Amino acid sequence: MEDNQIVELYWARSENAISETADKYGRYCFSIARNILHSSEDSEECVNDTYLNAWNAMPDQRPDKLAAFLGRITRNLSLNRWEKYTAQKRGAGQVPLVLDELQECIPAKERTDRIVDDLVLADILNRFLASLTAEKRKIFMRRYWYLSPVTEIASDFAISESKVKMSLLRSRNELKRFLEKEGVDL
Amino acid sequence: MKEKRILDVLGQVDEKYIEEAEPAKQGFQKPQWVKWGKWAAVAATACVCLAVGIHLIPDKKTDFASVGGIRREYRNVALTVSEEAIVWPWEYKTVFERFNTIVFDGREYTLKTSWQGINDIFIGEELGTGKGSGYDTYSEQHYQQDFEVWEIKGISSELMIAAEMEGQFYTFSLDEYIPPVTLGEVLDSYSLPQTLGLDHFGIYQEGEESGYYSLEEDGHIWQVLSECRDAAFILDESGAYIGKDHISFTATSEPLGVYKRVFYISADGYLGTNVFDWSYTFYIGEKAARDIIAYAEEHGKNAEREPYTYNLVGTLAEIGDDYILIDDSVLCSDEKDGMVFKVSTSDIRIRRCIDFQKIGVGSIVVIQFTEPLNIEEGSTVYGAVSMVKGYINDGSVAVPE
Numbered sequence: 380m381e382d383n384q385i386v387e388l389y390w391a392r393s394e395n396a397i398s399e400t401a402d403k404y405g406r407y408c409f410s411i412a413r414n415i416l417h418s419s420e421d422s423e424e425c426v427n428d429t430y431l432n433a434w435n436a437m438p439d440q441r442p443d444k445l446a447a448f449l450g451r452i453t454r455n456l457s458l459n460r461w462e463k464y465t466a467q468k469r470g471a472g473q474v475p476l477v478l479d480e481l482q483e484c485i486p487a488k489e490r491t492d493r494i495v496d497d498l499v500l501a502d503i504l505n506r507f508l509a510s511l512t513a514e515k516r517k518i519f520m521r522r523y524w525y526l527s528p529v530t531e532i533a534s535d536f537a538i539s540e541s542k543v544k545m546s547l548l549r550s551r552n553e554l555k556r557f558l559e560k561e562g563v564d565l
Numbered sequence: 566m567k568e569k570r571i572l573d574v575l576g577q578v579d580e581k582y583i584e585e586a587e588p589a590k591q592g593f594q595k596p597q598w599v600k601w602g603k604w605a606a607v608a609a610t611a612c613v614c615l616a617v618g619i620h621l622i623p624d625k626k627t628d629f630a631s632v633g634g635i636r637r638e639y640r641n642v643a644l645t646v647s648e649e650a651i652v653w654p655w656e657y658k659t660v661f662e663r664f665n666t667i668v669f670d671g672r673e674y675t676l677k678t679s680w681q682g683i684n685d686i687f688i689g690e691e692l693g694t695g696k697g698s699g700y701d702t703y704s705e706q707h708y709q710q711d712f713e714v715w716e717i718k719g720i721s722s723e724l725m726i727a728a729e730m731e732g733q734f735y736t737f738s739l740d741e742y743i744p745p746v747t748l749g750e751v752l753d754s755y756s757l758p759q760t761l762g763l764d765h766f767g768i769y770q771e772g773e774e775s776g777y778y779s780l781e782e783d784g785h786i787w788q789v790l791s792e793c794r795d796a797a798f799i800l801d802e803s804g805a806y807i808g809k810d811h812i813s814f815t816a817t818s819e820p821l822g823v824y825k826r827v828f829y830i831s832a833d834g835y836l837g838t839n840v841f842d843w844s845y846t847f848y849i850g851e852k853a854a855r856d857i858i859a860y861a862e863e864h865g866k867n868a869e870r871e872p873y874t875y876n877l878v879g880t881l882a883e884i885g886d887d888y889i890l891i892d893d894s895v896l897c898s899d900e901k902d903g904m905v906f907k908v909s910t911s912d913i914r915i916r917r918c919i920d921f922q923k924i925g926v927g928s929i930v931v932i933q934f935t936e937p938l939n940i941e942e943g944s945t946v947y948g949a950v951s952m953v954k955g956y957i958n959d960g961s962v963a964v965p966e
Contacts (some may be wrong), residue, residue, distance in 0.1 A: 390583075400933060410588065474572075481568035500702050501577040520586030523575055527588065535588060537842065539679075541662065544652045547703055548750050562818035565567035 382445040387530070389437035394438075397430045404446060408453040414526040415457035416464075417472030425460060429453045444489065460486060471528040481523065483551045486559040493562045507557045518543055519550045567825035584875040632893070633875040633938035633946065637904070639896040642957050644905070655708070657917040660730040664697030667728050667737050668716045674726055674737035680935045680950050682733040687760075687820040695728060701844055717820045719756030725821070736822030748847045749794030755821065758787035760938060761840065762827065762876065765815040778865030786857050787857030793849040796836070796879060800846075801815070812858050815871065816840050817919065825873055830857050877932040877946060878955060879904055887911060889919075891932060891946075908932055908946040918952040929955045 380399050388396035408429050412422035429452045442448035459476050508516050521527045533540040631638050631728050665676040697953040700707050713729040716722050725735040763783040767774045811831035817824050821840060828838040833852040879893035887910055894903020911915055926929060936948035
């Protein structure tokens with residue numbers, strides 16, 4: 380079923396909206412949750428919560444890109460759940476690794492003087508992403524948005540793991556420089 | 566945590582970037598890669614599961630694992646692997662990782678070898694000297710070095726060459742997409758019957774694997790394919806054949822520099838492979854395809870599915886000059902059942918993991934290796950290519966070791 384037809388089902392308050400979403404995007408959402416939570420049971424719950432959130436959001440929202448809309452909800456729910464589990468010492472999955480890597484993007488303190496809110500920071504990240512080549516951007520998003528393991532990214536792009544790591548390293552360095560240029564204090 | 570803020574706010578970036586990077590949509594610029602990416606992803610997932618090795622089976626107290634072919638009975642634990650995105654500094658790279666591009670005779674070749682070099686028996690005439698180049702991200706410095714370039718027996722040097730580096734040969738292939746016109750062209754340019762052994766295959770029905778087999782003799786298959794020399798190359802960007810009934814051979818070849826790729830024949834008459842990096846698909850006709858499938862089914866013997874790479878999990882018990890010892894008793898219900906494996910560390914690939922990840926004696930580690938263990942030679946692991954730290958999870962609580 381086309382995305383706009385699924386969105387119409389939500390607007391019509393048809394319960395088929397959920398089953399059609401699950402058919403088309405269930406695996407996609409599950410893979411995002413699984414990368415973050417490393418647990419099938421928790422990931423299933425996050426995916427079900429995603430459907431509930433989508434049900435509550437439509438109407439009023441009418442997303443252009445349904446996959447990204449759903450994926451974003453799953454990612455947020457999963458990261459929240461991950462945070463809760465970390466407090467309970469149950470953290471696993473890709474998040475600790477990704478956080479270690481992202482530490483390298485934090486600007487040096489002496490080069491920052493601007494405290495920005497999330498919207499401004501998101502705008503800066505958008506401009507940073509726009510500055511990358513398409514391939515570097517996709518690899519960056521796969522690692523830090525989808526939290527995909529490096530092995531999986533290498534397979535999907537049919538390149539070696541070392542190429543993926545090299546691309547990520549360069550992008551992280553570029554992001555650090557970008558944030559420093561903007562003077563952003565995280 | 567500032568890095569957590571970056572991770573969180575990344576969630577709000579423009580949807581077009583989220584959509585563009587969607588896992589199912591990789592390879593937009595190179596459509597031929599798409600389907601192989603998907604296939605490779607399946608293999609990679611399997612690899613991760615095997616790396617985890619002893620994954621949780623809630624209704625069982627123990628689980629069996631194969632360590633390079635040796636069956637081990639382990640208790641029911643989950644293992645989280647600390648995958649680290651390490652870009653090795655120049656001094657920690659093997660020579661073929663350093664110089665991954667060679668210019669010879671006006672053409673640029675890139676490294677094809679995945680793990681190990683090529684045996685001398687595949688090397689033909691010396692062709693001349695090529696210029697290798699490499700780049701160190703840390704110092705941002707470019708390096709160049711000359712290497713002797715050799716013909717690989719039976720393979721056109723316009724497509725592939727071998728470079729001699731520190732006494733070992735490595736395969737480099739032309740880094741251009743020049744699709745062949747017919748199957749015959751590929752058979753000739755790469756002498757496939759001689760360079761590619763079709764000795765293991767899986768049978769797929771409706772896209773699901775129904776069995777994995779070994780095959781002693783592949784001569785008949787190459788004979789049938791040589792009679793399909795005129796089979797036309799098909800640009801198959803949609804990956805439409807996936808899910809059809811087919812057999813898929815595991816394609817590993819030292820001279821071609823490929824490790825566990827696929828070479829499949831579908832019941833409706835297609836041959837496809839990713840051995841040449843790009844997806845090559847030919848229409849060989851239903852009759853030839855069915856002949857090959859019937860032959861393989863008749864002569865195949867049940868075999869154990871090989872993982873992409875083998876994995877060994879255990880406690881790092883000793884670090885010697887050219888070896889390390891791994892004790893797997895931590896995974897056994899009774900410690901007395903533990904085995905100690907000796908891992909040969911002949912090149913820098915294990916040593917650098919120890920240095921960089923600060924892995925010390927007593928750490929839980931996962932060793933990735935490419936050669937099955939030979940029971941008669943004891944429990945020595947050869948072909949180890951990486952080592953990462955692991956964390957054992959008992960029940961739902963992660964216990965950092």
